[in-house]
Amino acid sequence: xxxxxxxxxxxxxxxxxxxxxxxxxxxxxxxxxxxxxxxxxxxxxxxxxxxxxxxxxxxxxxxxxxxxxxxxxxxxxxxxxxxxxxxxxxxxxxxxxxxxxxxxxxxxxxxxxxxxxxxxxxxxxxxxxxxxxxxxxxxxxxxxxxxxxxxxxxxxxxxxxxxxxxxxxxxxxxxxxxxxxxxxxxxxxxxxxxxxxxxxxxxxxxxxxxxxxxxxxxxxxxxxxxxxxxxxxxxxxxxxxxxxxxxxxxxxxxxxxxxxxxxxxxxxxxxxxxxxxxxxxxxxxxxxxxxxxxxxxxxxxxxxxxxxxxxxxxxxxxxxxxxxxxxxxxxxxxxxxxxxxxxxxxxxxxxxxxxxxxxxxxxxxxxxxxxxxxxxxxxxxxxxxxxxxxxxxxxxxxxxxxxxxxxxxxxxxxxxxxxxxxxxxxxxxxxxxxxxxxxxxxxxxxxxxxxxxxxxxxxxxxxxxxxxxxxxxxxxxxxxxxxxxxxxxxxxxxxxxxxxxxxxxxxxxxxxxxxxxxxxxxxxxxxxxxxxxxxxxxxxxxx
Numbered sequence: 001x002x003x004x005x006x007x008x009x010x011x012x013x014x015x016x017x018x019x020x021x022x023x024x025x026x027x028x029x030x031x032x033x034x035x036x037x038x039x040x041x042x043x044x045x046x047x048x049x050x051x052x053x054x055x056x057x058x059x060x061x062x063x064x065x066x067x068x069x070x071x072x073x074x075x076x077x078x079x080x081x082x083x084x085x086x087x088x089x090x091x092x093x094x095x096x097x098x099x100x101x102x103x104x105x106x107x108x109x110x111x112x113x114x115x116x117x118x119x120x121x122x123x124x125x126x127x128x129x130x131x132x133x134x135x136x137x138x139x140x141x142x143x144x145x146x147x148x149x150x151x152x153x154x155x156x157x158x159x160x161x162x163x164x165x166x167x168x169x170x171x172x173x174x175x176x177x178x179x180x181x182x183x184x185x186x187x188x189x190x191x192x193x194x195x196x197x198x199x200x201x202x203x204x205x206x207x208x209x210x211x212x213x214x215x216x217x218x219x220x221x222x223x224x225x226x227x228x229x230x231x232x233x234x235x236x237x238x239x240x241x242x243x244x245x246x247x248x249x250x251x252x253x254x255x256x257x258x259x260x261x262x263x264x265x266x267x268x269x270x271x272x273x274x275x276x277x278x279x280x281x282x283x284x285x286x287x288x289x290x291x292x293x294x295x296x297x298x299x300x301x302x303x304x305x306x307x308x309x310x311x312x313x314x315x316x317x318x319x320x321x322x323x324x325x326x327x328x329x330x331x332x333x334x335x336x337x338x339x340x341x342x343x344x345x346x347x348x349x350x351x352x353x354x355x356x357x358x359x360x361x362x363x364x365x366x367x368x369x370x371x372x373x374x375x376x377x378x379x380x381x382x383x384x385x386x387x388x389x390x391x392x393x394x395x396x397x398x399x400x401x402x403x404x405x406x407x408x409x410x411x412x413x414x415x416x417x418x419x420x421x422x423x424x425x426x427x428x429x430x431x432x433x434x435x436x437x438x439x440x441x442x443x444x445x446x447x448x449x450x451x452x453x454x455x456x457x458x459x460x461x462x463x464x465x466x467x468x469x470x471x472x473x474x475x476x477x478x479x480x481x482x483x484x485x486x487x488x489x490x491x492x493x494x495x496x497x498x499x500x501x502x503x504x505x506x507x508x509x510x511x512x513x514x515x516x517x518x519x520x521x522x523x524x525x526x527x528x529x530x531x532x533x534x535x536x537x538x539x540x541x542x543x
Contacts, residue, residue: 041220049381053348055543060441061450062292062342063463067513068541069199069284069346070466074511075476076283077232079199080272084237084331085308087323088276089315095326097268098202098233099333100379101372101391103325109420110371110394112252116426117419123426124418127177131418132402132410134169138162139364139405153311159363160307164240166364167303168192171241174425184429189244189296194289196242196302198235198334200347200377203384205231206269228269230380232284235334240303242289242335244296247429248436249356251373253392258354258375263390281476281509283466288338292446297342299335299357301424304328306363306398321397324361324368329393332359332372340377344439350378350389352438358424366398369420396420455539462540477501477508514540 037043056068070076082098096103139162146157171190179186207229215221272278288299304327309320336355345351351374359370376389403412437445447463450456479502486492488502501508518535526533
């Protein structure tokens, strides 16, 4: 009897399913065919990448997206390091390509600043005396103890220290004078020596020799030995002073003009070591000087030093000016890219609107002004050639704010230079009519919004550990020099047992971020009364 009831249950269930299928219309007016998919290796890899990009786009919080960018590498990426104050000779083509920036040299600020020219001229006359007093005091009126290091020469340290003091005083004077007249300066956040970092991928770069030799081992790379690879790039910088506002600056040019064919960026496929940039392993980090969730999340103005020019090999004044332009493009692109990551965009998911920042490079006497508009951040794989958008950078040559300091007074203060600086402060941020965070969740946009205590704390700790770039407890396996000579280059120890990763055809740097044993839960701390769960739950993004 019991067995018969079971049979009746399954019969009813099957009959219900078949009745539903019979009600459906099996025919359509036009034939419907499944899509024909390309099953070649390149097509399958392309679909896999697109699936990864879509998964990262659908993640809700900023921190989860940043963790997802580092998921493929347990020991970090082998990043091309772009330091703000390291500009080798003839680096301009590479910097333009890696930041996808079209540089426009100008004598004055772009047309977007024309409305503030008259007001800036009047204000420059009002603050001129205070600026002169501050320059004299910071240059000749103080005795300083310079903090020396082995990394920078004494002349570089002295110039940057004095420039940092002058910049702080100039920012204080102008901000205090304009605070009542310009509301956005009254609420702006001021950061001193903030941490600016940005991480992205650049495609179309020639492969290293080691990758070429590795590809020759496998038949499926027979016709693709010279295929270009993506290079992870990490920017590191720290301006003297950075100002942030709650609203973004208005665009310098219409967003539709980003695809203008007149804006050209040179293609640079050579390895970065050919220019003078080198790589090291680290996690990719995007930090615009503050943690996710801060209300003032859009860059307004940043001041940078130019002391590194004194330590460069002297190839003439034109090369030094080109180095300043490279520094401005790197720092502006890096700061805006990090800000865009806090809005939910990544190197895989492009911007839907432009971001703008203003950059000043100075040593106290010479001032260079730059206005940068970020239109795109997608430069990986085939997008390097197919992406029609370009970023725009307007920049001036170094301009003298004053001639000399004699008898405790500034001689020959150039009010036009001071006027251009004040125009940067008068540039008012504006509200946008579109969604600023289209790829973030509606309820949970940062980890602090997550209700689940365990998940929130775990994601917070994991994110902070990644951005700290502390080394792992167990360091990555090292290939010793004698192994490289006698086992890799010359197989002379073939009688020994194969135990090392390179002998077992294992690449330890391909280990994923979540490939580790979770923390162990002691028995006394497990849920009462009995639980077989020995390890804590992890909340890695499913990418």
